[in-house]
Amino acid sequence: xxxxxxxxxxxxxxxxxxxxxxVVGDRASSExxxxxxxxxxxxxxxxxxxxxxxxxxxxxxxxxxxxTREPVTSDIARFFPATLELATAATLIGLVLxxxxxxxxxxxxxxxxxxxxxxxxxxxxxxxxxxxxxxxLLLFYADLGWAAGPGRIDxxxxxxxxxxxxxxxxxxxxxxxxAVVASALRHLALPALVLGYYSLAYISRxxxxxxxxxxxxxxxxxxxxxxLSETSVLWRHALANVLVPLATVVTIAYAQLLEGSVLTETVxxxxxxxxxxxxxxxxxxxNAVMGGTVVVGLVFIALNLLxxxxxxxxxxRTR
Amino acid sequence: MSxxxxxxxxxxxxxxxxxWRETGRAIAANPAALTGAAIVLLLAxxxxxxxxxSPADPDAQDLALRLAxxxxxxxxxxxxxxxxxxxxxxxxxxxxxxxxALIGLTVPVAGLVIGCLAGMAGGFLDAALMRAADVxxxxxxxILALALVxxxxxxxxxxxxxxxxxxxxxxxxxxRAETLAIRGRxxxxxxxxxxxxxxxxxxxxIAPLCMPxxxxxxxxxxxxxxxxxxxxxxxxxxxxxxxxxxxxxxxAGRRFMLDQWWVAAAPGVAIxxxxxxxxxxxxxxxxxxxPRQR
Numbered sequence: 001x002x003x004x005x006x007x008x009x010x011x012x013x014x015x016x017x018x019x020x021x022x023v024v025g026d027r028a029s030s031e032x033x034x035x036x037x038x039x040x041x042x043x044x045x046x047x048x049x050x051x052x053x054x055x056x057x058x059x060x061x062x063x064x065x066x067x068t069r070e071p072v073t074s075d076i077a078r079f080f081p082a083t084l085e086l087a088t089a090a091t092l093i094g095l096v097l098x099x100x101x102x103x104x105x106x107x108x109x110x111x112x113x114x115x116x117x118x119x120x121x122x123x124x125x126x127x128x129x130x131x132x133x134x135x136x137l138l139l140f141y142a143d144l145g146w147a148a149g150p151g152r153i154d155x156x157x158x159x160x161x162x163x164x165x166x167x168x169x170x171x172x173x174x175x176x177x178x179a180v181v182a183s184a185l186r187h188l189a190l191p192a193l194v195l196g197y198y199s200l201a202y203i204s205r206x207x208x209x210x211x212x213x214x215x216x217x218x219x220x221x222x223x224x225x226x227x228l229s230e231t232s233v234l235w236r237h238a239l240a241n242v243l244v245p246l247a248t249v250v251t252i253a254y255a256q257l258l259e260g261s262v263l264t265e266t267v268x269x270x271x272x273x274x275x276x277x278x279x280x281x282x283x284x285x286x287n288a289v290m291g292g293t294v295v296v297g298l299v300f301i302a303l304n305l306l307x308x309x310x311x312x313x314x315x316x317r318t319r
Numbered sequence: 320m321s322x323x324x325x326x327x328x329x330x331x332x333x334x335x336x337x338x339w340r341e342t343g344r345a346i347a348a349n350p351a352a353l354t355g356a357a358i359v360l361l362l363a364x365x366x367x368x369x370x371x372x373s374p375a376d377p378d379a380q381d382l383a384l385r386l387a388x389x390x391x392x393x394x395x396x397x398x399x400x401x402x403x404x405x406x407x408x409x410x411x412x413x414x415x416x417x418x419x420a421l422i423g424l425t426v427p428v429a430g431l432v433i434g435c436l437a438g439m440a441g442g443f444l445d446a447a448l449m450r451a452a453d454v455x456x457x458x459x460x461x462i463l464a465l466a467l468v469x470x471x472x473x474x475x476x477x478x479x480x481x482x483x484x485x486x487x488x489x490x491x492x493x494x495r496a497e498t499l500a501i502r503g504r505x506x507x508x509x510x511x512x513x514x515x516x517x518x519x520x521x522x523x524x525i526a527p528l529c530m531p532x533x534x535x536x537x538x539x540x541x542x543x544x545x546x547x548x549x550x551x552x553x554x555x556x557x558x559x560x561x562x563x564x565x566x567x568x569x570x571a572g573r574r575f576m577l578d579q580w581w582v583a584a585a586p587g588v589a590i591x592x593x594x595x596x597x598x599x600x601x602x603x604x605x606x607x608x609x610p611r612q613r
């Protein structure tokens with residue numbers, strides 16, 4: 001946690017851009033320069049600066065974005081729900097399709113469903129997400145017209161419903177506005193499917209090896225000897241015993257989507273955190289970049305803690 | 320067990336030879352590893368022979384022939400400046416493989432050294448090194464690389480440093496775990512009693528035993544490195560134009576995608592094939608070298 005802040009602070013410090021110069025311009029006198037430098041606290045020792053930085057973060061202040069002229073915190077609050085919506089939808093797709101696919105592949109070990117899944121997931125491990133996103137846009141939006149184009153919603157429906165959660169699907173439903181929900185869904189479908197494919201590749205692969213491991217255990221032989229149907233053995237006994245590690249796998253998949261979303265959001269012009277970070281990056285808006293990076297790091301840590309919590313709750317051995 | 324292993328080797332050298340032959344045989348019998356190795360080898364050849372294979376100069380512009388569709392003259396068409404896409408993909412493989420080679424040769428070694436040191440030394444050094452690893456693991460790799468490149472400025476060298484800094488912790492952890500497992504074994508105690516220095520124990524007895532798991536991890540990781548490097552290139556943070564780089568080529572082709580899809584499509588296929596090669600090789604090697612994960 002502390003180290004995380006130290007790293008972002010140090011990264012921000014090595015930027016070759018002089019933040020003072022960015023504020024005063026290169027025509028300012030040396031007195032003005034010194035005054036602004038003192039105002040920004042840059043004349044103090046590095047350790048003091050770091051202390052101030054941590055103090056600011058502790059009070060939820062990530063500084064001001066040079067680009068939007070708003071506090072970075074409120075920028076992030078505006079952009080984060082879009083990422084949350086996308087990542088959640090993608091993980092759900094990966095979960096709903098990936099777990100059954102993995103179980104079936106394990107049950108048909110080394111036969112065609114297993115091989116088919118192997119090909120599907122290897123493809124998912126190998127294809128760059130930004131390229132797949134572009135090709136999906138080309139095929140399903142430009143050629144076939146099945147999905148809506150880039151963006152989160154049709155422009156004329158923007159800001160129609162009050163933002164209560166920031167999640168357009170939920171906000172639309174709360175306001176009872178069917179058009180908003182439908183439009184948001186049409187825009188969400190393609191990026192969520194593209195990202196969901198990566199989560200599917202990972203989740204199904206892990207489910208497969210977890211279930212395979214269980215199928216070699218003695219209790220499975222006992223269950224079979226009792227005369228239980230193969231369906232029951234597989235879906236009730238074997239699957240129940242992989243739920244704990246599977247919860248970890250899903251959380252990791254979710255965290256990985258944060259990373260995939262940086263590129264996906266760029267491709268789909270999705271106004272989320274990833275796009276905020278890359279957009280700020282290109283205009284050298286370091287407060288915004290570091291704020292975004294800190295938030296992503298915190299979410300990452302939070303998800304890891306969540307995994308540990310899940311372990312404690314679900315696995316009686318760790319109690 | 321094959322015949323080669325049953326006959327007791329007559330010397331140290333013979334034993335080593337026999338073991339290499341065993342490993343080689345296992346790899347040859349593994350279709351995934353073989354396919355992966357073939358793809359990687361082809362890529363390497365492609366990168367080395369790019370000047371001979373390329374039908375045109377990758378940087379030669381021909382504005383009269385911009386965005387030409389694939390055809391007899393330009394097999395994969397031309398880009399927005401009339402440059403031959405096939406030649407640019409061939410030359411782009413040099414950048415990709417250079418990144419893979421540099422990262423693949425340095426980062427695992429650095430991780431090995433750090434991990435073994437931490438595992439052997441224990442105490443404060445161990446805690447400090449592992450906390451540092453945890454910090455770097457707390458960020459998604461691409462985002463950390465992104466922030467680092469942003470801080471240092473775009474360019475191939477900076478991208479390499481960023482990818483390297485984001486990639487070392489898993490190796491260090493792996494090497495540390497292996498070291499901890501090996502440290503207490505009898506043969507290490509025997510070596511110590513025989514008067515071997517800690518450095519010698521580390522280099523001659525522990526590090527070699529960490530190698531298989533690190534090699535497996537590295538070959539699987541190289542696929543991720545290709546994707547990260549391409550992602551940085553796509554975001555405009557990789558090698559400076561006009562040098563051909565696959566990720567940047569996709570970014571450039573994106574603007575013309577609706578009418579000239581081949582400009583963006585071709586480099587994507589190249590990235591996917593290269594990544595697939597390393598994934599297959601890594602999975603195959605894992606099956607062969609790491610029996611625990613079979």
